[in-house]
Amino acid sequence: GAVVSQHPSWVICKSGTSVKIECRSLDFQATTMFWYRQFPKQSLMLMATSNEGSKATYEQGVEKDKFLINHASLTLSTLTVTSAHPEDSSFYICSARGLSGGGNTGELFFGEGSRLTVL
Amino acid sequence: GESVGLHLPTLSVQEGDNSIINCAYSNSASDYFIWYKQESGKGPQFIIDIRSNMDKRQGQRVTVLLNKTVKHLSLQIAATQPGDSAVYFCAESEGNKLVFGAGTILRVKS
Numbered sequence: 001g002a003v004v005s006q007h008p009s010w011v012i013c014k015s016g017t018s019v020k021i022e023c024r025s026l027d028f029q030a031t032t033m034f035w036y037r038q039f040p041k042q043s044l045m046l047m048a049t050s051n052e053g054s055k056a057t058y059e060q061g062v063e064k065d066k067f068l069i070n071h072a073s074l075t076l077s078t079l080t081v082t083s084a085h086p087e088d089s090s091f092y093i094c095s096a097r098g099l100s101g102g103g104n105t106g107e108l109f110f111g112e113g114s115r116l117t118v119l
Numbered sequence: 120g121e122s123v124g125l126h127l128p129t130l131s132v133q134e135g136d137n138s139i140i141n142c143a144y145s146n147s148a149s150d151y152f153i154w155y156k157q158e159s160g161k162g163p164q165f166i167i168d169i170r171s172n173m174d175k176r177q178g179q180r181v182t183v184l185l186n187k188t189v190k191h192l193s194l195q196i197a198a199t200q201p202g203d204s205a206v207y208f209c210a211e212s213e214g215n216k217l218v219f220g221a222g223t224i225l226r227v228k229s
Binding site: 034093108 | 222
């Protein structure tokens with residue numbers, strides 16, 4: 001099946017630094033990628049929708065200047081957490097939909113997540 | 120957008136028994152629903168989906184039931200195994216994106 005890879009799988013950084021997380025579709029081209037955040041014992045909360053070649057659409061309450069999303073190619077989207085603080089510590093998960101996915105969100109493929117810990 | 124549940128209850132079942140995990144959704148316009156399984160430290164794994172023109176759909180050892188009248192979804196797992204222990208989320212489609220429910224922790228006792 002289709003594979004979505006995230007890197008790094010975990011990262012620890014100091015408060016005030018920026019961290020970049022990559023999401024790659026390994027065997028298909030993804031026109032749309034989604035970024036989620038998940039705190040412990042909670043559900044996945046959609047942060048933003050990323051379309052290749054255009055600006056990301058952020059969900060209400062998500063700071064676009066803090067969570068920079070770039071979707072420069074059909075196989076790569078990046079999420080940069082700028083000036084990270086301890087409250088940004090979370091599990092960040094991406095998902096991707098292929099070109100032939102149409103409107104069927106069942107063809108979304110999820111990455112394995114990236115755990116960010118900000119000290 | 121509307122949310123799909125806010126709490127994370129726990130369901131404990133004996134190995135071999137059937138499990139029923141429930142989910143209430145709030146957007147009556149949603150027409151597509153999915154159940155995911157998430158193991159600790161991993162991304163969600165697709166289990167089964169159902170469209171709103173159906174009431175029931177069966178997979179291997181799993182069945183999803185949809186009651187649009189009361190906006191309720193359930194996931195039934197037959198002969199629950201220790202490997203089924205995980206967090207289970209329902210999700211509903213809202214246009215191009217998925218909205219996840221709060222999730223249920225399933226613990227299987229041997």
